Amino acid sequence: MMNELITLIIILLKIVLIAIPLILFIAYLTYFERKIIGYMQSRIGPNRVGIYGLAQPFADILKLISKEIIIPSTSNRYLFIIAPLLALAPSLVAWSVIPFSQGKVLANINAGLLFIFAISSLSVYGILIAGWASNSKYALLGAMRSAAQTISYEIAMGFAFVGVLMASGSMNLQDIVLKQQGGVFHWFFLPLFPLFFVYWICAVAETNRAPFDVAEGESEIVAGFHVEYSGMGFALFFLAEYANMILVSTIIALFFLGGWLSPFENIPYIGVLFSWVPGFFWLFAKTSIFLFLLIWMRATFPRYRYDQIMRLGWKILIPITIVWIIVLGLAVQLKLPPWFS
């Protein structure tokens, strides 16, 4: 009994240890997004609260907390309140299987890849329920678009995961990373390049980010699924979106860029020089690159038209993945060096 209690407390502590830095990271991601997009538009972004505007996220949080939560009278109250939680929870739950470094993982389960795939698909329910419960035409349209988009891109994403599974021969995220040991050229993004690319596009679409943000579509459906939300309800959706961004960036770093492995591995001298850097730092750096790319893309690309999104998903991405899975199968069978030997 006592032992179980202690394990429980340790697990809870670990959860806090993951969740608090994660939420801080999310807060600062919003800050950096505003800064980076500002810089790309020849502006300087927020710089008033604190030095360089570094306290801006906290000012935003305070503002959102102190705002009134408005529940539309014709909405489904119960679902309306539960929807933001349903959107946020999956993107936090998925972190339980993410290994931050060798052995540093909350739940080292063998079906980690499947777990992530399942959990990341769940977050669309939050959006769907929010759109339905709001009882507003814009919210409903936004939710419908989001659902259709997520379902279409999930297929290509699933195939990309299959490629990773074939290449590594394991569903355990730690094993997948360890399979990529041996320097930059052993990372999966080379043999799996088309899948890497497809996964990235799907990840952007899954997180409803520009250029795939038709679910929000400010110009035609106001703000999409969260148009009726105010105060903390809106903040939770916001949080969920950014948590998802970080999640997909981490997943792509784990699956295709060798996770916490140093890029200088097996290079004489330089490899030794960098061997003291903790694995967590490399994972963080790789994740940050993809987060920057996400924001960069948002600052650059115009929104896709809805039918173009569907065409890209079904007619281009899915065929590419299927073809590459066949190629990959041959490569694995023939033990193509240096990756599969």
Next chain:
Amino acid sequence: MLSKLKFLFKTILLTELFQGLRLTGKYFFSAKTTLQFPEETTPTSPRFRGLLALRRYPNGEERCIACKLCEAVCPALAITIEAKPRESDGARRTTLYEIDLFKCIYCGFCEESCPVDSIVLTREKHYHFTERGQQIMTKEKLLAIGDKYESEIAADKTEDAPYR
């Protein structure tokens, strides 16, 4: 045929997307044009047409001679003038001089038409009204604004004089 092939390559290699990314990437490092507003303001020219003001001569006498040219030229009918000989010396002066700033379109015609450079448009652009009725600029208010900005107005006038 060749153009089709070219198009295909462009589509597959996503050249246009990368061009776009390069452009925004370039602007990421470019000089920023933001002005830190309360500390810095955008530069204005001597001809800037902002808040209206009535000027005085250096001896304190108001310039306006109630010729009503400005009232006549104002395209927005924003100016209302009533005039009477002044009791002390019988000089022709205005008893009422009002400009409705909600009607005013800041065209500057009144300044052009004024024979004695009395009504002018200053460089001041930061002002606001909190209550209805405050937008009616009376003679006192306009003269006060003129007193406040006199040095600036005079400098602008001399700078612009060669072109008039």
